[in-house]
Amino acid sequence: MKRRNFFKGLFGAYAAISGYFSVKYFSEKDKKPKFEYKLNNRCDDDTIGKLDKKIIGLIGYPIVYNCNLNCARCDHFAPIAKxxxxxxxxxxxxxxxxxxxxxxEGELKVLWIIGGEPLLHENLPEVLKAAREYFPKTKIELTTNGFLIDKQEDIFWETCSNNNIKIIIENYIYNEKNIDFNKICEKLKKFHCDLKVNGPKYQFKPMDLTKEISHDAQNRYKSCFPKLWPILDNGKFYSCSVINGVDKFFNKEFPSHAIPVYSEDVLDIYKIKSIDELIAFYEKPKAFCAHCNYFISQGKKWAPSKKELSEWYKV
Ligand code: SF4
Incomplete structure (x- = not known):
């Protein structure tokens, strides 16, 4: 146990130090997408494949809708979320x-606790404990913009450590001035947590949504990259954060440009009983995709949101 903690500590310190210095080392190569998991009905990973299990690669669960950052083109629509x-x-x-x-009869490889900004949730330690309780074998990752991480109490670090929760800081803008990495190092050393700082997200891809049909939904869904990050939110499962966000936030904020979210695009997890039904839903193309241009056009530099239609919609 001591040995394990030692290695955890070493890794934690390494993560913290690399986070501390990361702003110096970030370069173009750091822009590659972090999540590469696939929602497969059979895992192609050797070890797990041998178990002949059905695998869900990753599910994101937003616990807070709003955010303390304000990114234009946010793909969770946090700037316009109440x-x-x-x-x-x-x-x-x-x-x-x-x-x-x-x-x-299956397994979830990664449960991704997200927002908005998840550190704004007042029951965060309880949420993390519950995640571990229900998904004992799953990798659990908490993704934050990091702006509140150095202000977390010991209970947060202790919970992450005891429940093997990996903390990921998405470094959306250069945040070394806003985050006290020395303080984080201290906590990592004390609690042996697993923390990673991702490279700065220089660019946000436009969604360029349209009210009109702009694609063949089937082909669009098949080739879509962001569907690798499906979302479960308040009992509803969506193939991506775009459909969820349009349903919940965009259509309310911009009613004259509302985009149809069809009932077949959303799955109520209380109406299904098996992993097969979840996979069958996921694999079926979504009609909504005919209105979506996310990840097709060139990314745009990070900018603060003005909550304008054009940040999400093709004008
Ligand atoms: S709505 Fe857009 S991002 Fe979502 S699955 Fe369809 S094409 Fe992909």
Whole structure:
């Protein structure tokens, strides 16, 4: 155990130090996408494949809709989301239902706790404990913009350590001035947490959504990259954050440009019983995709959001 903690500590210190110096080393090569998991019905990973299990690669679960950063073209639509924390009871109920569907005969490789900004959730330690309780074998990652990380109390670090939660800082803008990495190093050394700082996200891809049909939905879905990050939110499963965000935020903020979200584009996880149903839903092309141009056009530099239509919609 001591030995394990030692190595965890070493890794934690390494992560912290690399985070500390990261702003100096970031370069073009750091822009490659972090998440490469696939939602497959059979895992192509050798080790897990041998178990002949059905695997869900990754599911993102937003626990807070709003954010303390304000990124133009945010693909979770946080700048136009009203402040909202998903109640802990709802989160727990969703985890329970998802685990019932998946754990019976399959496995979830990564549960990705996200926002908005998840560190704004007032029951965050309870959320993380519940995630581990319901998904004992899953990698659990907490992704934050990092701006509140150095202000976290010991209970946060302790919970991450005890429940093997990996913290990922998405370095959306150069944040070395805003984040006290010395303080983070101290916490990592004390609690042996696993933390990673991703390279700065220089660019945000435009979604260029359209009310009119602009693609063949089937082909568009097949070749779509962001569908590798499906979302479970308040009992509803979406193939990507765009459909979720349009349904919840965009259509309310810009009603005259509302984009149809069809009932077949959303899956109620309380209406299914097996992992097969979840996979079958995921694999089916979504009609909504006919309106989406996300990841097609060139990315644009990070900028603060003005909450304008053009940040998400092709004008
Ligand atoms: S809505 Fe856009 S981002 Fe989402 S799966 Fe369809 S094409 Fe991909």
């Amino acid at each position: 402040p909202y924390q998903v109640p802990f009871e709802v989160i727990k109920k969703d985890f329970k239902q998802l685990s019932k569907i998946i754990n019976k």
